[in-house]
Amino acid sequence: MEATKGNKGSVNFMMYMLVGICLLILVCFLSVSYGAADISMKTAWQAIFSFDGRSTEHQTILTLRLPRTVADIIVGASLAVCGAIMQGTTKNPLADSGLMGISSGATFSMAVVLALFPYFSYFQMLLISFVGASLTTGLTYFVASSGKxxxxxxxxxxxxxxxxxxxxxxxxxxxxxxxLGHALMYFTAGGTAGAKWSELLIILPFCLVGLLLSVMLSPSVTLLSLGEEVAVGLGLNTQRVKLISTIIVLILTGLSVVVIGPVSFVGLIVPHIVRFFVGVDYRYIIPASILYGAVLTVTADLIGRVINRPFETPIGIIFSLIGVPFFLYLVRKERCEF
Structure with a gap:
């Protein structure tokens, strides 16, 4: 019976992943086609696979829209998997890098850089972002654990x-x-409009390593989600798993803030949605969160571009409009007593 359930779960997981891949391809082509100026999907296809440097539309797609779409994928996958890991390791259904104070630390570190070290390179900004995220993570856990x-x-x-x-x-x-009014306001509103290939190539290795480690860690997160005593009884080194998961969250949150700003709720929404479809096993939740986090973020950015053309609505506003009601729903559903 258990083997049958496992096989059924694997089949359902593969089906949802296949659907997610199709959705991601679709929204990516829509993302590079629609904006202040509409470009046909045929032209978008040609720009990617048979680039013509003399075409203004091809230049727009390759230098502006395509890196922006790739940035959305990186950020969406990173923030969604951060939420999944945090919810699993802390057994907290409300866990999210934005709500847990991690993003605010990375944002503060970016404000320090803009104010005092504007000459810093992109890589140095990335490192400072990790430091800021680490600082607020430590403070959050210290404050939460103090008291009787x-x-x-x-x-x-x-x-x-x-x-x-x-x-x-x-x-x-x-x-x-x-x-820093205008620069910081634009940064904190959230958006990938300024994404550049040179910057994406710097953060991509960090992102890939973080996502790969999260998938490798997923069986341990499943055990830890059952409770620390159960996990220890099954032979899991819980302290090591928590340390590695924290490092993954810090890396992925830090790079996401550098790329898009302090966007919240991605890591809250996506794991709950995929959990509804693939079940409570984090071997399925984490990979599905990576895929559907990318789908959701690309879609949200696309919506922000088209609902008030030729002006853009920051992606942080789009996620807040979705995330706040979702957060309140979860509080009510989980009967959280603060």
């Missing part, structure tokens, strides 16, 4: 929101003091 009750999922979310507000205020202070 110790750390609970609800306290973890409250601590994350508090840390996010604190570092958001510090970022605003730097923005006012060093007159």
């Amino acid at each position: 009750r110790g750390m609970t999922p609800q306290r973890l979310v409250l601590a994350g929101i508090s840390i996010s507000m604190l570092f958001g205020a510090l970022s605003s202070y730097l923005s006012i003091k060093y007159k």
Whole structure:
């Protein structure tokens, strides 16, 4: 009976992954075709597979829209898998890198760079982003675990929101003091419009390593999601798994903030959606989250471009409009008592 269930789960997983791949291909072609100026999907196909440097449309696709779409894929996959890992390792259904304060630390570090070290290279900005994300992660867990009750999922979310507000205020202070208004506002609104191939080539190795490690770690996350005592009883080194998962989350969140800004709710929404279809096994949830996180982010960016043309709606606003009601729904569903 168990073998039958396992086979059925594998078949369903493969089916949903196949559907996800088809959706991703579709939304990617729509993404490179639609914007301030519409370009046919046929022209988009030609620009990718038979580029003509004399064509303005081909130049637009190759230098602007295609890197933007690739950036959406990288960020969506990264943030979604971060949410899946955090929800599994902490047994917290509300876990998300934005809600847990991680993104705010990376954003604050970027504000520091813009204010004090504007000459930093893209790679240096990436490293500073990791440092900022590490700082707020440590503070969030410290605040959540202090007190007699110790750390609970609800306290973890409250601590994350508090840390996010604190570092958001510090970022605003730097923005006012060093007159970063327009640059920081554009950054915090979220968007991949300025994505460049040279920058994507720098972050792509980090992203691929982080995603590969997350897939390799998925069986251990499944055991840890059953409870720490159960996982230890099954021989799992829980401290090592938590350490590796934290490093993965820091790397993927840090690079996502550098690319798109502090976008929240991707990691909250996607794992819950894929869990509904593929079940509670993180060997399925994590790979599916990578794929459907990319689909959701490319779609959200496309919506932001077309709903108010020729102007763009920042992708952070699109996700907030979706994510806030979803967060409230989860709070009600999980009967979270803060």
